[in-house]
Amino acid sequence: MTLPEHILADPVIAPLIAGPVPAPVPAPQQADESPYAHMSRLTPSCQQIEAAEQASADHAEPAAAAKLPKHSRTKDKDPLPMDRTSVLLQGIDKATARGVEIGPFFNPIAAKKNGWKTIVVDFKNMQELQLAANEHPSEAMRAMAGNIEEVDIVWKGEPIDQAVAARFGQDHEMDYVIGSHTIEHMVDFLGFMKSASNLLKVGGVLALAVPDLRYEFDFFRSPSTLGQVLGVHRRKAERHAPEILFDTIAYSVNVSGVGCWMPGTYMPEINLSSTLKHAWLCYQHDLPRTQYIDSHAWYFTPSSFQLLVWELWHLGLTDFTLKNISSAAHNNTGSEFIVQLVKRDRVAEAIAITPQAEVESHRKNLLLGMVAELAERAVNLGMATFKMQSGLRSVG
Numbered sequence: 450m451t452l453p454e455h456i457l458a459d460p461v462i463a464p465l466i467a468g469p470v471p472a473p474v475p476a477p478q479q480a481d482e483s484p485y486a487h488m489s490r491l492t493p494s495c496q497q498i499e500a501a502e503q504a505s506a507d508h509a510e511p512a513a514a515a516k517l518p519k520h521s522r523t524k525d526k527d528p529l530p531m532d533r534t535s536v537l538l539q540g541i542d543k544a545t546a547r548g549v550e551i552g553p554f555f556n557p558i559a560a561k562k563n564g565w566k567t568i569v570v571d572f573k574n575m576q577e578l579q580l581a582a583n584e585h586p587s588e589a590m591r592a593m594a595g596n597i598e599e600v601d602i603v604w605k606g607e608p609i610d611q612a613v614a615a616r617f618g619q620d621h622e623m624d625y626v627i628g629s630h631t632i633e634h635m636v637d638f639l640g641f642m643k644s645a646s647n648l649l650k651v652g653g654v655l656a657l658a659v660p661d662l663r664y665e666f667d668f669f670r671s672p673s674t675l676g677q678v679l680g681v682h683r684r685k686a687e688r689h690a691p692e693i694l695f696d697t698i699a700y701s702v703n704v705s706g707v708g709c710w711m712p713g714t715y716m717p718e719i720n721l722s723s724t725l726k727h728a729w730l731c732y733q734h735d736l737p738r739t740q741y742i743d744s745h746a747w748y749f750t751p752s753s754f755q756l757l758v759w760e761l762w763h764l765g766l767t768d769f770t771l772k773n774i775s776s777a778a779h780n781n782t783g784s785e786f787i788v789q790l791v792k793r794d795r796v797a798e799a800i801a802i803t804p805q806a807e808v809e810s811h812r813k814n815l816l817l818g819m820v821a822e823l824a825e826r827a828v829n830l831g832m833a834t835f836k837m838q839s840g841l842r843s844v845g
Contacts, residue, residue, distance in 0.1 A: 548625030555593035664784035672753035699728035752818030
């Protein structure tokens with residue numbers, strides 16, 4: 450997801466490509482100097498993590514992929530992971546489909562150059578994106594600048610369906626909407642889901658690549674809940690609350706200086722990527738601001754995401770149900786999971802009301818699945834804690 454300079458990149462952890470974690474950034478020296486101006490030195494964005502995912506999916510070694518821990522698969526019989534692009538586009542007919550891709554930056558999924566009839570929505574035009582990529586400190590991202598395609602709609606934060614209608618008219622029903630590492634940035638999760646639904650025809654696919662909090666800098670965060678989604682939607686929020694930004698800075702982590710890691714990775718050193726004092730300074734600075742500052746606002750494991758989709762559907766708040774999900778358990782992804790949701794028509798399909806007992810049983814199973822997923826996080830962390838307590842190795 451690409452951001453204007455004035456809102457900065459995603460305030461998260463130490464540079465994914467640049468190497469060791471730098472010392473905490475000092476407080477601003479001038480009254481008019483924003484502490485966020487320093488965050489690019491402290492923190493990589495989802496763009497860098499996505500670059501690492503794509504490099505790994507393409508079986509490439511240089512740049513981002515070279516610094517990521519390898520997958521701990523040891524059995525030769527394990528299947529090779531599917532290419533993440535293929536997983537996202539599974540079942541969509543390129544010959545006939547037309548759709549929207551949100552924030553592709555240097556890594557389009559349904560690329561126009563490959564014959565896809567895609568409307569590209571991003572925060573900058575193509576020339577500005579190319580300039581940002583070419584000037585980025587990450588070699589991997591600079592190398593991908595040539596992948597950037599013409600931007601059809603420069604998004605200013607309005608509902609995406611309204612932006613598309615203003616540019617192309619109201620009578621365009623899409624076959625797909627794609628967002629790779631975008632949903633976690635949206636201020637209003639439910640508002641985005643409704644907007645995507647407005648874009649899609651019945652049977653259309655919302656394809657999302659979503660960070661898995663167990664394997665990236667949101668490691669210490671709790672999965673987002675339906676109550677939180679409803680609260681933001683009710684308030685009609687248009688920017689992330691200062692408290693969201695505080696938590697992002699205060700609780701983001703890295704493992705040995707790396708912002709994402711593969712499932713099964715031993716975690717010898719886990720570090721907080723900023724200081725409490727610096728998070729408090731940023732929070733105070735953000736309170737009087739009105740402009741948008743980007744951040745992760747939503748946190749998921751595969752089961753917690755499925756739970757949220759299930760609950761929204763059964764409350765009649767969205768018309769999406771799960772079509773496919775590929776996660777680390779399927780050997781298809783690294784520090785992300787990939788979801789395809791399908792838009793359904795309750796009336797035309799004569800969809801029967803699911804018995805309440807079945808709704809609650811499935812909710813319980815997904816909650817239990819979430820607990821099991823989070824238990825894996827605890828096991829990995831416990832290994833590092835054991836090392837620290839035993840004196841074999843200190844944890845940063």
